[in-house]
Amino acid sequence: MQLLRAAPALTLLILLGPVAAGLMGTLAPAFGVLPALGGTTPGLAPLRTLLAWPGLTEAVGLSISTGIAATILSLGVVTLFTAGWYGTRPMRWLTRLLAPLLAIPHAAAAFGLAFLVAPSGWLARVFSPWATGWDRPPDLLIVQDPLGLTMIAGLVVKEIPFLMLMTLAALPQAHPEKRLTIARALGHGRVSGWLKAVFPAVYTQIRLPVYAVLAYSLTVVDVAIILGPNTPPPLAVQVVRWMSDPDLSMRFPASAGAMLQLVLVLGALGLWRLGEHMIARLARPWAEAGPQHLPMRGAGLALAALGAGTVLAGLGVLGLWSVAGFWPFPDALPRSTEMAGWVRHGAALGTAAWETLRIATAATGAALGMALACLEAEHRFGLTPGTRSLWVLYLPLLIPQVAFLPGLQTLALITGAPEGGMVVLGHLVFVLPYVFLTLAAPWRAWDTRHATVAAALGAGPWRVFWTVRLPMLASPVLTAGAVGLAVSVGQYLPTLLIGGGRIQTLTTEAVALASGGDRRVIGVTALAQTALAVGGFALALAIPRLMWRNRRGLRGGR
Amino acid sequence: MNGLHLDNIAITAGGVPLVALSAHIPPGETLTVMGPSGVGKSTLLAGVMGTLPAGFALGGRLRLNGRELTGLPPEDRRLGILFQDELLFPHLSVGGNLAFALPARLRGRARRARIEDALDRIGLSGFATRDPATLSGGQKARVALMRMLLADPQALLLDEPFSRLDTALRARIRALVFGLAADRGLPVLLVTHDGEDVPPGGRVVQLGG
The missing domain is CATH 3.40.50.300 (P-loop containing nucleotide triphosphate hydrolases)
Structure with missing residues (x-):
């Protein structure tokens, strides 16, 4: 009981402790203090080294432009699509794809996109030589283009499903049917009616997820390594390069860069907030200007379908390459297939897959335990969570990973904490918010009269928890577990930075292959990574179905 | 009093x-x-x-x-x-719902007999393994009453x-x-x-x- 009462505070500590400690551990070397490397007097030398780096302006510019563009585009597509197609059949079809699309790791989706759009990619092959006249891959820089356009696309296709899910969760409170009916009765078109009458209510609820997307896109490393420009790369990638430099003195400019990255994110969030106010002000006269028709319904559907299609087609091409034998350009399909890639890399892949699974199950198990303890404490002690607790949950998603993970690694080195445990802790910080957010809504929506009935039958609080509430909510608990597993499987930086490069998961392996360009190995690794993440969701669907095959009251609907 | x-x-x-x-x-x-x-x-x-x-x-x-x-x-x-x-409780059978209310010391055959007897008294003999979601409104009401x-x-x-x-x-x-x-x-x-x-x-x- 005592432990349960302390659960929310403990969870807070586990969530914020590493973030705060990590920030401190990055801040000190940013100002030259890192005794282990001989830095004892605070100074601005690291900052000077950072400012002397010739690529700085361009790297900062890239971070900001790709981050903001990716956020605006993904929010735009989701909004346009929901506005035009809410409650229709195409919307139901596409939402059915949400879970698998969300589960596919960013790195795998990025490789899939690269394999589609590269000069020697599948799209070029399909249209060659009959339409393009190419019988050799053209000399074009599409993947890793200097403006980061492909990187933006890679981010957008993965952020669309996330913002879509958040929008769907927010919609019931916005009463879309009523508002839209009124707007349309007043003569507004479907899209303009939605934008004017429903979207403002939805946006206030998805604001935090949108901020998380902005912060993520601005600081992403794995997608940037695979799809982004190289010389210079976005700032976050450069920070990681410095962090991994054999010359340990590069830790100093790395930390300064990480702090600059934090400032960039805070600045971008501030700018975004300012943009919200401006749009709200500018849009009011538009909303009050009377009925309108925006002929953008088709575009909304086309863009959403394009996003989903790109990810799925990319996976398909990854699959083709993983079994491809001889596959010359411009053939659209390999001339032969073989399992050699899988056989050759099977053993190495198995070790990495096992490591991935171990970290993911540990982090997810801990996250589920803490989320359940917090929710149960909330129920038993009548705690009411405020908006502040929601901000706390989102904090690890808003603060750039490169700003606190290096510090966490330094701390692990200094304190001698076991590396494996620290990596799991690093994953937990990102897994816990998603697990909690996924589980909280169905857990709180449970009819507590079941608990009253059980208590009247003589069951104490723990018996109610274990024998009534948990089994009744098995399905959402498993779904939350699948989400946690997918988040952990997809993590790149926590494994790389805290593990100091010594712990290899499928994701670190896959990203490390980016520079090599062996498509068969990349296909095999990215598919294995995807299989782990998607497999969790498949289990979360299958287990309740088996468990409750004779219980109609618990099947479907969730 | x-x-x-x-x-x-x-x-x-x-x-x-x-x-x-x-x-x-x-x-x-x-x-x-x-x-x-x-x-x-x-x-x-x-x-x-x-x-x-x-x-x-x-x-x-x-x-x-x-x-x-x-x-x-x-x-x-x-x-x-x-x-x-x-x-x-939707995850338990009809019999399981009734068993939820019985004291733990009642075990094995005596426990099952008690449940069968309870079902007999509300006219639902042989319903022990049924899914509660498949019962009619009146049957559900009787099970809830007997469980209490x-x-x-x-x-x-x-x-x-x-x-x-x-x-x-x-x-x-x-x-x-x-x-x-x-x-x-x-x-x-x-x-x-x-x-x-x-x-x-x-x-x-x-x-x-």
Whole structure:
């Protein structure tokens, strides 16, 4: 009981402790203090080294432009699509794809996109030589283009499903049917009616997820390594390069860069907030200007379908390459297939897959335990969570990973904490918010009269928890577990930075292959990574179905 | 001093008074609390049950057959409760729902026999392995009633338990509930907005309005 009462505070500590400690551990070397490397007097030398780096302006510019563009585009597509197609059949079809699309790791989706759009990619092959006249891959820089356009696309296709899910969760409170009916009765078109009458209510609820997307896109490393420009790369990638430099003195400019990255994110969030106010002000006269028709319904559907299609087609091409034998350009399909890639890399892949699974199950198990303890404490002690607790949950998603993970690694080195445990802790910080957010809504929506009935039958609080509430909510608990597993499987930086490069998961392996360009190995690794993440969701669907095959009251609907 | 005593019960929410009631319900008798929805009838039952939400406070004393209930956790009060919905546990079979109410010391064959006997008495012999979701409304109501009685309660709390049933079924289930309560000499606290639910000769207290 005592432990349960302390659960929310403990969870807070586990969530914020590493973030705060990590920030401190990055801040000190940013100002030259890192005794282990001989830095004892605070100074601005690291900052000077950072400012002397010739690529700085361009790297900062890239971070900001790709981050903001990716956020605006993904929010735009989701909004346009929901506005035009809410409650229709195409919307139901596409939402059915949400879970698998969300589960596919960013790195795998990025490789899939690269394999589609590269000069020697599948799209070029399909249209060659009959339409393009190419019988050799053209000399074009599409993947890793200097403006980061492909990187933006890679981010957008993965952020669309996330913002879509958040929008769907927010919609019931916005009463879309009523508002839209009124707007349309007043003569507004479907899209303009939605934008004017429903979207403002939805946006206030998805604001935090949108901020998380902005912060993520601005600081992403794995997608940037695979799809982004190289010389210079976005700032976050450069920070990681410095962090991994054999010359340990590069830790100093790395930390300064990480702090600059934090400032960039805070600045971008501030700018975004300012943009919200401006749009709200500018849009009011538009909303009050009377009925309108925006002929953008088709575009909304086309863009959403394009996003989903790109990810799925990319996976398909990854699959083709993983079994491809001889596959010359411009053939659209390999001339032969073989399992050699899988056989050759099977053993190495198995070790990495096992490591991935171990970290993911540990982090997810801990996250589920803490989320359940917090929710149960909330129920038993009548705690009411405020908006502040929601901000706390989102904090690890808003603060750039490169700003606190290096510090966490330094701390692990200094304190001698076991590396494996620290990596799991690093994953937990990102897994816990998603697990909690996924589980909280169905857990709180449970009819507590079941608990009253059980208590009247003589069951104490723990018996109610274990024998009534948990089994009744098995399905959402498993779904939350699948989400946690997918988040952990997809993590790149926590494994790389805290593990100091010594712990290899499928994701670190896959990203490390980016520079090599062996498509068969990349296909095999990215598919294995995807299989782990998607497999969790498949289990979360299958287990309740088996468990409750004779219980109609618990099947479907969730 | 047998029966259920509500001595100057007063429920407040954040210091604001919501419901107040003082009553004695002797064994086998029913006290009906009536009033429009929103006057705090269900809150009154939650107060007696000990499941008031955070921010609510209960003043006064509750006694059942001389036992002090105030301050006891709900599972130790030995009160049976029926809601408008049957609230059968959807993950357990019909037999499992009944077994949930039986004391742990009853084991093995004796436990199964007890469940079979209980099902016989509500005309549902052989239903033990059935999924509760496949039962009709009347069958669900009977299982919920039997589940409550198997826990051997010393008083019953009824929260509009008949309002979901259709007219024909309603009279039968009502007769069954009050008949069993009278047989066992249980005091009953009923809240409803429907005068039809009041048993013949039962006392009525009007709340609000």
